[in-house]
Amino acid sequence: MKVKICGITTMETARVAVDAGADFLGFVFADSRRKISPIDAKQIADQVPREVKKVGVFVNESPETINEICQFVGLDFIQLHGDETPEIASSLNRPIIKAWSIQDKINPTTFPCDYYLIDSPKGAYRGGNGIAFDWTLLHHLPIQKEKLILAGGLNVENVAAAIQSVHPAIIDVSSGVETNGQKDPIKINAFIKTAKQAVQTLKESVKK
Numbered sequence: 209m210k211v212k213i214c215g216i217t218t219m220e221t222a223r224v225a226v227d228a229g230a231d232f233l234g235f236v237f238a239d240s241r242r243k244i245s246p247i248d249a250k251q252i253a254d255q256v257p258r259e260v261k262k263v264g265v266f267v268n269e270s271p272e273t274i275n276e277i278c279q280f281v282g283l284d285f286i287q288l289h290g291d292e293t294p295e296i297a298s299s300l301n302r303p304i305i306k307a308w309s310i311q312d313k314i315n316p317t318t319f320p321c322d323y324y325l326i327d328s329p330k331g332a333y334r335g336g337n338g339i340a341f342d343w344t345l346l347h348h349l350p351i352q353k354e355k356l357i358l359a360g361g362l363n364v365e366n367v368a369a370a371i372q373s374v375h376p377a378i379i380d381v382s383s384g385v386e387t388n389g390q391k392d393p394i395k396i397n398a399f400i401k402t403a404k405q406a407v408q409t410l411k412e413s414v415k416k
């Protein structure tokens with residue numbers, strides 16, 4: 209199981225996340241208090257080790273702009289967090305993470321994507337609202353766990369329970385590793401450590 213830290217806006221936060229063991233870093237190019245310009249994202253992305261994957265988060269952006277930003281910043285994945293159609297996804301030049309709210313009609317089999325991300329119901333923004341949802345709702349959906357990214361209101365207190373309940377391929381966090389709206393190095397470290405420990409515990413319990 210891998211960890212994505214989303215809403216990176218500074219090099220310092222990127223470094224903390226990478227050193228703590230983050231596998232994916234997310235840059236938000238949509239309306240959000242975490243929005244970053246392509247120029248600033250590129251400066252950070254250029255200094256991140258290649259094995260840590262860079263994800264661009266977009267909401268209802270044009271395919272031309274998405275492809276341009278991907279190329280310029282050097283993104284590895286495109287996260288579509290709006291109402292993008294399967295046709296738009298097919299016209300993009302990077303692997304796709306398709307985000308759905310748990311309230312949406314979720315039909316992963318009809319959307320071309322490498323991963324699907326399930327988030328909480330929409331709040332002030334399309335994502336990044338820091339609200340968790342009832343994970344048992346996922347137990348009834350036709351989803352492949354190896355493609356599933358769990359998001360929405362995760363934090364150091366609930367991440368172990370989330371992993372135990374859902375067994376996602378990736379967990380994604382933004383608000384839960386912030387203090388007063390800024391990424392908090394202590395929370396990033398604690399979150400990743402707790403998540404990786406929870407996976408270890410799960411593996412050991414399966415072996416028994």
Ligand SMILES: O=C(O)c1ccccc1N[C@@H]1O[C@H](COP(=O)(O)O)[C@@H](O)[C@H]1O
Binds near residue numbers: 240359
């Ligand atoms: O993080 C944002 O500001 C954001 C804005 C618009 C779309 C998506 C956004 N982030 C994604 O939201 C989820 C959940 O975040 P949180 O942990 O509940 O704060 C996460 O997938 C981010 O990738």
